[in-house]
Amino acid sequence: MAIATINPATGETLKIFEPLTDAEISAKLEFSQQAFEKYRQIPMAQRSQWMNATAEILEREKEKFGKLMTLEMGKPLKGAIAEIEKCALVCRYYAEHAAEFLADVPVTTDANHSFVRYQPLGAILAVMPWNFPFWQVFRFAAPALMAGNVGLLKHASNVPQCALAIEEIFTQAGFPAGVFQTLLVGSDRVVAIVADERVKAATLTGSELAGASLAAAAGKQIKKTVLELGGSDPFIVMPSADLEAAVATAVTARMLNNGQSCIAAKRFIVAEAVADRFEKQLVEKFKVLKVGDPMLPDTDLGPLATPNILQDLDYQVKETVKSGAKVLAGGQPISDRPGNFYPPTILTDIPPGTPGDEEEFFGPVALLFRVTDIDAAIKLANATPFGLGASAWTTDEQERDRFVSELEAGAVFINGMVKSDPRLPFGGVKRSGYGRELSIQGIHEFVNVKTVWVK
Numbered sequence: 148m149a150i151a152t153i154n155p156a157t158g159e160t161l162k163i164f165e166p167l168t169d170a171e172i173s174a175k176l177e178f179s180q181q182a183f184e185k186y187r188q189i190p191m192a193q194r195s196q197w198m199n200a201t202a203e204i205l206e207r208e209k210e211k212f213g214k215l216m217t218l219e220m221g222k223p224l225k226g227a228i229a230e231i232e233k234c235a236l237v238c239r240y241y242a243e244h245a246a247e248f249l250a251d252v253p254v255t256t257d258a259n260h261s262f263v264r265y266q267p268l269g270a271i272l273a274v275m276p277w278n279f280p281f282w283q284v285f286r287f288a289a290p291a292l293m294a295g296n297v298g299l300l301k302h303a304s305n306v307p308q309c310a311l312a313i314e315e316i317f318t319q320a321g322f323p324a325g326v327f328q329t330l331l332v333g334s335d336r337v338v339a340i341v342a343d344e345r346v347k348a349a350t351l352t353g354s355e356l357a358g359a360s361l362a363a364a365a366g367k368q369i370k371k372t373v374l375e376l377g378g379s380d381p382f383i384v385m386p387s388a389d390l391e392a393a394v395a396t397a398v399t400a401r402m403l404n405n406g407q408s409c410i411a412a413k414r415f416i417v418a419e420a421v422a423d424r425f426e427k428q429l430v431e432k433f434k435v436l437k438v439g440d441p442m443l444p445d446t447d448l449g450p451l452a453t454p455n456i457l458q459d460l461d462y463q464v465k466e467t468v469k470s471g472a473k474v475l476a477g478g479q480p481i482s483d484r485p486g487n488f489y490p491p492t493i494l495t496d497i498p499p500g501t502p503g504d505e506e507e508f509f510g511p512v513a514l515l516f517r518v519t520d521i522d523a524a525i526k527l528a529n530a531t532p533f534g535l536g537a538s539a540w541t542t543d544e545q546e547r548d549r550f551v552s553e554l555e556a557g558a559v560f561i562n563g564m565v566k567s568d569p570r571l572p573f574g575g576v577k578r579s580g581y582g583r584e585l586s587i588q589g590i591h592e593f594v595n596v597k598t599v600w601v602k
């Protein structure tokens with residue numbers, strides 16, 4: 148894939164970038180290594196100051212960066228600006244808490260003095276997706292840099308200007324040159340970069356295929372990885388639920404970011420007793436969503452990020468319908484305008500073995516399933532290779548406890564939408580990946596947990 152800015156709302160190619168040569172990549176890795184040797188000595192208070200300065204730049208220029216994201220990948224501008232604000236929040240969170248999270252931990256043993264010390268590893272490669280072009284990067288970079296590591300960003304090829312802007316923000320904030328560098332390279336260079344001895348560990352947010360490839364390359368070199376991969380999150384509605392609230396949240400949870408979020412609710416699993424009402428209200432709400440130019444303030448749903456994503460989604464819907472699923476809304480790409488537009492879509496009566504039953508749908512398509520009781524709801528929710536998030540709606544305490552303990556997911560939200568929060572760990576189980584970002588767990592992923600024993 149070319150490294151380029153292509154407006155997904157118009158299909159227009161706005162800027163093309165030459166990928167770095169191997170010699171240029173090597174020079175950047177060398178610079179990164181040198182920067183690490185000095186940066187690891189910088190006191191935490193100074194790192195915090197630079198991280199807070201990063202937050203200030205983001206807050207001050209949130210409109211500018213928000214527009215850049217909308218231009219490159221099509222998310223509605225309001226959401227883009229909120230994403231920049233959230234990036235500032237994660238910077239401030241780690242600026243404030245890193246010292247406490249990384250403080251020595253005393254442990255009583257047979258030594259006179261024994262403790263755990265957290266030390267940085269060096270250059271960490273972050274391979275990132277286009278769907279939250281700033282947030283995905285900042286939730287990696289804020290803890291990694293506060294821990295004394297240096298960052299190397301290989302961003303998705305369709306958001307090169309976001310990638311360059313992020314490097315510029317860290318530099319402007321005062322971080323020394325080389326502490327955070329963007330590498331404009333295609334995915335074909337990733338294996339070689341991971342294998343380079345100057346790179347100490349890697350994190351990838353994206354598809355299973357990309358994650359497996361990166362982890363295999365890192366595994367050969369015995370390097371640590373964190374993987375944040377796909378999801379097909381269930382959204383379960385039980386008879387006792389506040390139905391109005393559940394339907395309203397269902398719309399947001401499915402449509403956020405034009406339906407292209409790993410933790411979007413994708414499979415709606417509804418108890419028979421309330422299924423007709425849920426379905427009717429969901430259809431009504433989907434049909435009034437405004438599809439259009441993502442730069443306009445009243446747009447609910449912009450274009451999908453690339454023509455390929457549109458094609459894949461269209462194929463998944465068509466295959467599922469061909470096998471007997473019923474279309475309650477949408478169902479066909481929007482063809483009377485340029486850009487990668489797909490309408491809010493609901494499928495039901497989804498036969499087993501179809502894409503709707505087995506795959507992640509990365510776009511504004513809700514998959515609706517009916518179940519007789521909680522046993523069937525949990526069984527269906529877990530019948531997926533993924534395990535990222537799960538949302539369950541009930542006011543029954545016993546049901547709540549069962550969902551919390553039996554749903555196979557990295558996060559369970561009761562009566563709320565799955566979302567990330569700097570204060571809470573984020574990550575998946577099963578084929579959704581491993582490791583955690585955010586919170587104290589996130590900053591401990593890329594450190595040497597050093598045991599110290601002194602007699």
Ligand code: NAP
Pocket residue numbers: 148274275276277278279301302303304305332333334337338352353354355356357358360361374375376377378408409410507509535575579580
């Ligand atoms: P993708 O194709 O895997 O791309 C993600 C990143 O990986 C890009 O930088 C891409 O570079 C790179 N990449 C692609 N193939 C690679 C390979 N073989 N080896 C190394 N790097 C490779 O992902 P996507 O389809 O754009 O993103 C959507 C997926 O990401 C969905 O499954 C979604 O659920 C998941 N996601 C997960 C989370 C989470 O937190 N768990 C968050 C957001 C998205 P190029 O652009 O140059 O190809």
